[in-house]
Amino acid sequence: MRAILEVRNLAKAFGAFQVLEDVAFQVQKGEIVGLLGPNGSGKSTLLNIISGFIAPDKGTVMLDGRDVTSVPTFRIVNEGLARTFQLPIMPQKMSVLEVAMAADTTMHGVLPTLFRGAGFCKAERDTRERAMQLLDELLLTRVMHLPASAISGGQKKLLGIVCALMARPRLLMLDEPTAGVHPNLRQDIVRALHRLNDQGMTLVIVEHDMHFIREACNRCIVLDQGHIVASCKPEELASNERVVQAYLGASVEEARAQIMQKEVA
Template sequence: MSDNAARVRSTDGGEAGGHRPGPLATVPAEPGSAKPDPILVVDHLTKSFGGLRAVRVDHLEVQRGTITALIGPNGAGKSTFFNQVSGFDRPDSGGWTFEGHPLAGKPAYQIARMGMVRTFQLTKALMRLTALENLMLGATGQSGERFLPAIVRSWRSQEKDVQRRAEELLDRFNLTRMRDEFAGSMSGGQRKLLEMARALMVHPTMIMLDEPMSGVNPALTQSLLGHIQALRDDGMTIILVEHDMDVVMGISDWVVCFAEGEVIAEGRPRDIQSTQAVIDAYLGSRTGDQHDVLEAEQ
């Protein structure tokens, strides 16, 4: 049995630490359960690659202002699902709404402008730009990017506001000392913080984090967790794909488990750790030679 699989069984599922169940306290722990105030609603979403069915989600709702974790064994469809709803890939069928607005068919940049942004497991920092420049580039609606305002230089006051916000975010994520350093000189953990800060430049209402702890050294893990909780406490909705069960059980308000492209279970952390379908998905339902399939989804 892998260490992470064991934690599915043994991690304390109480509401201490980072949990804040709030409106989810009375929601049934079952796939497709309705939420009191969903910000994201997905219906009949499917995606196949040749003969492989990667995603088939009949119905899923994400509660506003909470941290929702997506878990599941390698190849379960978590990252593919992320790519569909964030506009980076097109599903075969189905639809989804964000803040009540249909998103099917919209490109990623339009979805981001509507307030749903995402990060990637492999960071997308521009290595030959400084930390400050990376953040400023993430701001949307900059008039200097249009031809006429660029000529008459009417963008200067706006750029000062953009720079001010970028510097505030550098300070929030403890990256001020890296302000003028190239992103390529930063550690993997620092680039994770930088990417999260850059996502906030568009003033999102929901942020999707794809394995935020992957490649992060232990010294920065707690810092990242603290920032994620702080964003939730500020009213932002967080969805994260994560394979580290200590992180999932310690920080999540709600957990959704994928297996073979489908949602097989969802609930509070304490519900998930005792759900037989989740244990079977990670360990295999056979009682004899169980396979260790709990690896990070590629």
């Protein structure tokens, strides 16, 4: 079966600092893959290269068999890959619902009527219905008429997921979706991601929170100092000496103790 995402020998340096070197991996359709590693390991740079925000120095990104290396971001979205951002910035004068509707990439040339007070055409009605459905699935219905800038940080992350889904992607990449999020909302995010996966969505989740990865993912790719040091199941992380040393700077026994403490809490 052809991988939905294949990364071949990517490398990227900023000046003398080599951020990524010979990074290669595949993501199969229907997987939930966690991409994790310590701060500075190259996770965000890798995500930015895959999603078209920066170009690699060398290497190839294949999306469902097509070369999308250094292709403009909007074309990558049209090819079926969407992403979220770690710190989503929302417009101050648009409601949550309006932001979701504005993210529909099929509405070019039609969407401005939303803000002129004109009646809805069929395309607009379809966009509104899809936005409201996604807001409901991501638990944002009760805030959909509030200014998008006024909702909580966790809700903004959920809205970011809604906006990405409005592009109808086949592959969704999430940049630290639970960083700074209240623990109760964190569980809602985990459940929402599993529902999306049950509907056929492939997910790649960039995270440094190993506990969240264990809850959400069925495979992990671990980066350290620009290199992949492991590709394994989440339950194997704590017994992988190279992962533990790179990610926690601790022994395997100490890592197990930390994970057990988090699970009990």
